[in-house]
Amino acid sequence: MQQELTNKELLRFLKHKHIHAKFIDRLKLHYRPLICPYISLISKVRALPGAKVGDIGCGSGQFFSLLSEFASPSFLYGIEINGKLIANASELLNGFDPDKLLLDVYDGLHFPARIGDMDIIFLIDVLHHVPPANQAAFLRGLAATMKSGAQLVIKDIDAANPLVICNKLHDLIVSGEIGHELKATAVSQLLTESHLEITGIEKVTTYVYPHFTIVAKKP
Numbered sequence: 001m002q003q004e005l006t007n008k009e010l011l012r013f014l015k016h017k018h019i020h021a022k023f024i025d026r027l028k029l030h031y032r033p034l035i036c037p038y039i040s041l042i043s044k045v046r047a048l049p050g051a052k053v054g055d056i057g058c059g060s061g062q063f064f065s066l067l068s069e070f071a072s073p074s075f076l077y078g079i080e081i082n083g084k085l086i087a088n089a090s091e092l093l094n095g096f097d098p099d100k101l102l103l104d105v106y107d108g109l110h111f112p113a114r115i116g117d118m119d120i121i122f123l124i125d126v127l128h129h130v131p132p133a134n135q136a137a138f139l140r141g142l143a144a145t146m147k148s149g150a151q152l153v154i155k156d157i158d159a160a161n162p163l164v165i166c167n168k169l170h171d172l173i174v175s176g177e178i179g180h181e182l183k184a185t186a187v188s189q190l191l192t193e194s195h196l197e198i199t200g201i202e203k204v205t206t207y208v209y210p211h212f213t214i215v216a217k218k219p
Contacts, residue, residue: 005039005070013069014062021088024174025060029092035209036125037155038066040202044153044215045071045120052077054118056111056142057126058103061089068096076101077118081108109138111145120151127156127187128167128179135182136190143194146218152196154214157181158203161210170209184212191216 010033017029032038041063045053049072055063058078067073076096080086083105090103106112108130115121121142130138146152157167159181171179182190188198196216203212 005042007033007039010038010066010070013066017065017092019060019088019091021060021084021091025085025088029060029062032062035206037202037204037206037211037213038063040204040213041122041124041153041155042066042070044151045073048120050074051119052117054078054115054121056115056121056123057081057129058089059085061092061103063122063124064089064096064101065092068093074100075117077114078103079106079112079115080104081106109134109141111141113145115142115145116147118146118150120153121146123152123154123156125156127154128171128181129175129177130180132180135180136193139187139190140194143191143196143218148218150218151199152191152216152218154187154191154216155211156187158210158212159183160185161205163205163208163210166208167210184214187212187214195219 014030045051045067051073052075053073055078058080064076064078078089086103086105093101157164160183164181168178171177196218198216200215
């Protein structure tokens, strides 16, 4: 029987993880569970023991580090447009079985064919960084690359909530850009138009961050 996860446990685990990276990247590594609903995301992998897991926009590898400790994936495949973040992730996951891990730099437009091998794919706070004119095509391309039966989990900030302004300020300070958040209903519509079936929608607000998580499946 799997132990119940708590943020305190996640933070305790991450506290002992270190990378030679920028201050902001190190801060995200150690404290992001305070504002991101990681427990819910991890639980979706724990429900699929032995799954091959993809993470688009994997950043410095924090989510994969958590999965390696608190779930039982058979393979982890992360892609990221920022080569420095891939270097961070490689350092962070240095002790993980190299036969069960692959990290790639990609161009942000063309999804590697390897995505089509994954059982469950995560898009965590990535979509609102995609230019508005490209968001629909981005999701269509991702859906087309997925295999039949695969799940897509999108966690992002809900533009329908007035607190979205807090995330815009967050991104301006941390990333130097203003996010292009969508309403959960709009993302659901885009996924449906991409021929994916919506199987679940969750909403939660942590501090001043209004999150939604949408799970969709490719028939």
